[in-house]
Amino acid sequence: MARRRAPGALEAEVLAALWAADRSLTPEEVRRQLPGELAYTTVMTILVRLHEKRAVRREALGRAYAYAPLLDEAGLSARRMQALLEGGADRDGVLSRFVASLDENSRSALRKALGPEP
Amino acid sequence: MSIDRVPLAVWVSVPLVAAALFGALGPLIARRLAPRRATWLLSVGSLLMAASTAVVLMLVVLSAAGTVPAVAGLGHWSWQRVEAGQHFGEGMAAVALVALAAQSVSAVHTGWQRGQGLVAAWIACRSSPAQLVVLPDARPAAFAVPGWPGRIVTTRGLLENFCPAERRAVLAHEQAHLDGHHDLHVTGAVLAAAVNPLLRAVPGALRLATERWADEAAASAIGDRALVAATIGRAALEPERLGPRSSQAMGVAGSDVEARVAALLRCPAARRPLLEAILAVLALTAIGASMLAAHDIGEMLQAAIVHVHPPAVAGIP
Ligand SMILES: [Zn+2]
Numbered sequence: 001m002a003r004r005r006a007p008g009a010l011e012a013e014v015l016a017a018l019w020a021a022d023r024s025l026t027p028e029e030v031r032r033q034l035p036g037e038l039a040y041t042t043v044m045t046i047l048v049r050l051h052e053k054r055a056v057r058r059e060a061l062g063r064a065y066a067y068a069p070l071l072d073e074a075g076l077s078a079r080r081m082q083a084l085l086e087g088g089a090d091r092d093g094v095l096s097r098f099v100a101s102l103d104e105n106s107r108s109a110l111r112k113a114l115g116p117e118p
Numbered sequence: 119m120s121i122d123r124v125p126l127a128v129w130v131s132v133p134l135v136a137a138a139l140f141g142a143l144g145p146l147i148a149r150r151l152a153p154r155r156a157t158w159l160l161s162v163g164s165l166l167m168a169a170s171t172a173v174v175l176m177l178v179v180l181s182a183a184g185t186v187p188a189v190a191g192l193g194h195w196s197w198q199r200v201e202a203g204q205h206f207g208e209g210m211a212a213v214a215l216v217a218l219a220a221q222s223v224s225a226v227h228t229g230w231q232r233g234q235g236l237v238a239a240w241i242a243c244r245s246s247p248a249q250l251v252v253l254p255d256a257r258p259a260a261f262a263v264p265g266w267p268g269r270i271v272t273t274r275g276l277l278e279n280f281c282p283a284e285r286r287a288v289l290a291h292e293q294a295h296l297d298g299h300h301d302l303h304v305t306g307a308v309l310a311a312a313v314n315p316l317l318r319a320v321p322g323a324l325r326l327a328t329e330r331w332a333d334e335a336a337a338s339a340i341g342d343r344a345l346v347a348a349t350i351g352r353a354a355l356e357p358e359r360l361g362p363r364s365s366q367a368m369g370v371a372g373s374d375v376e377a378r379v380a381a382l383l384r385c386p387a388a389r390r391p392l393l394e395a396i397l398a399v400l401a402l403t404a405i406g407a408s409m410l411a412a413h414d415i416g417e418m419l420q421a422a423i424v425h426v427h428p429p430a431v432a433g434i435p
Contacts, residue, residue: 009293009339012250012270016285019252020277035283035340055248069252078253080242081263081271085253093304094235096295096325098260098288099354099375106376107355113379114351 010038014046015055015069024059024066126205126414130178132407133170134316140167140400141316145323147397149377152387153330154298155394160324161303163401164310164317170408171314172221175214177408177415182211184419199422221313228312232305240265250289252277258353260288268296279356284349287336291346294335300328326374333378334386347382350375 017033018025025033031043047067050056058065089095102110140163148156183189184200206214243251243263251271253259258276263269270292277285295301307324311317333350337343354375381387 008249008267009289011248012289012293013286015248015250015252016272016277016289017282019250019274020280020282020285033282035286050248053247055246070247077243077246077251077269080245081239081251082253082255084238084242089235089239093321093325094232095239095261095263096304096329098258098291099350102354102375106373109376110351110354110379113376113383114348 010042011046011050014043015050018056018067018069021068024061024068026061026064026066030067124410126411129407129411129414130174133167133174133404136400136404136407137167137171137314137316140164140397140404141314141319143400144317144397145319147393148323148327150387150393151327151390153327153334153381155389156327157298157300157303157324157331159394159397159401160320160327161306163397164307164320164324166401166405167317168310168313170404171316172218173408174411175218175221177411178206178211178214179218181415181418182206182208182214184422190422193419194424195419195422196424199424200419203418203422224312225309229305229309232308236264236301239263240269243269243271258356260292260353262292262295262300264296264299264301270296276353280349280352283340283342283345284352287340287346287349288353290339291332291336294332295328298328298331298335300331303328326377329374329378330381333382337382343382347379350379350382 013034014030017030020033021029027040027044027047030047031038031040034043047056047058047065051058051067054070056067057070058067085095144160144163148160151159181200181204184193184195185197185204187197190197190200240263243265246269249267249269251263251269253271253273255273256275258273258279260270260272260276263271270289272288272292276288280288304321304324307317307321311321333346336349337346340346
């Protein structure tokens with residue numbers, strides 16, 4: 001059974017779901033995208049908060065709103081971060097990646113450990 | 119033999135021997151411990167180790183410097199008495215002085231580099247309105263940028279190719295790095311290793327421990343260890359398919375990924391009190407010995423104090 005999320009973690013998950021979609025999503029669609037049983041109002045609250053912070057934009061869709069990630073301010077930090085990484089900011093282990101790149105030996109060992117693709 | 123009779127040389131060399139043992143055994147033991155305990159033991163332990171060896175070197179230098187009349191004058195010591203109570207030759211003091219200087223330079227250099235990298239990343243992310251920063255990159259990647267508040271950086275490639283549960287595993291992993299202040303643990307060990315090269319294997323082992331800690335946090339967030347293992351596998355194996363990799367660290371990191379996946383496919387690590395105690399005892403022994411050395415040298419210098427008033431007879435006590 002999955003544990004409860006921290007409040008900040010849920011915001012990141014909602015935003016991640018919006019980024020993962022190729023179009024705007026209604027709160028109900030976002031809710032269905034997230035694992036676990038979340039209340040509609042919980043998702044709605046987070047979307048409103050993200051909108052106030054100018055992290056997402058919304059458009060009227062019938063009587064509700066549909067939400068999509070907003071690129072302006074988020075795009076600025078993404079560009080800065082990308083430039084840092086291309087300059088090798090993670091080379092000395094200052095920033096640790098989720099996974100580092102692997103050589104061929106490690107890759108085949110990993111494939112073996114994980115077994116056949118489901 | 120009472121503790122007072124133990125020669126000073128023992129107290130001075132014990133921290134060095136303990137640091138060598140900690141540097142060699144620490145990484146091996148840490149792999150067998152639960153990751154949270156491994157992280158704390160390695161970071162706090164290596165800092166205590168580095169501190170005690172630095173204290174010992176300072177004591178050697180201080181003690182030998184007391185035989186120089188100008189230095190002795192500063193502490194109101196009689197340099198003749200300091201020389202009579204001296205345990206360290208000039209050669210040893212010179213070696214200790216050079217080692218101390220090298221340690222300071224190395225610690226400042228390492229701390230500066232690491233601090234600069236972390237601050238640059240924090241500044242880059244500062245303008246982001248949300249905690250999540252998404253890079254326009256097709257290759258799946260993710261990392262945590264510590265700060266107030268910390269940020270999670272990931273790529274479109276990861277968000278678009280990973281299913282909701284996998285996305286949640288990655289986000290929970292990075293969130294655990296931020297919540298556990300893993301960057302501070304790593305910084306501590308990196309500085310300790312910069313001060314004392316005997317500890318050079320510790321930061322790598324500590325990085326693995328923090329990754330395992332974050333993996334366990336992700337596993338309990340989504341309630342599925344095998345799924346976290348599979349997510350790590352996808353993140354490691356997929357990038358090739360989705361685009362060329364940029365230049366980044368290779369080598370040890372590969373075996374780290376294997377170790378993390380293997381740990382997730384096993385049951386969570388049980389408590390190993392004996393192994394934990396070995397690391398804790400080594401660290402406490404080093405600190406204790408350096409304090410006893412400080413005590414001995416403090417007493418020697420205390421005994422060498424000349425009371426200058428009333429009329430001081432030049433130089434001779
Ligand atoms: Zn990580």
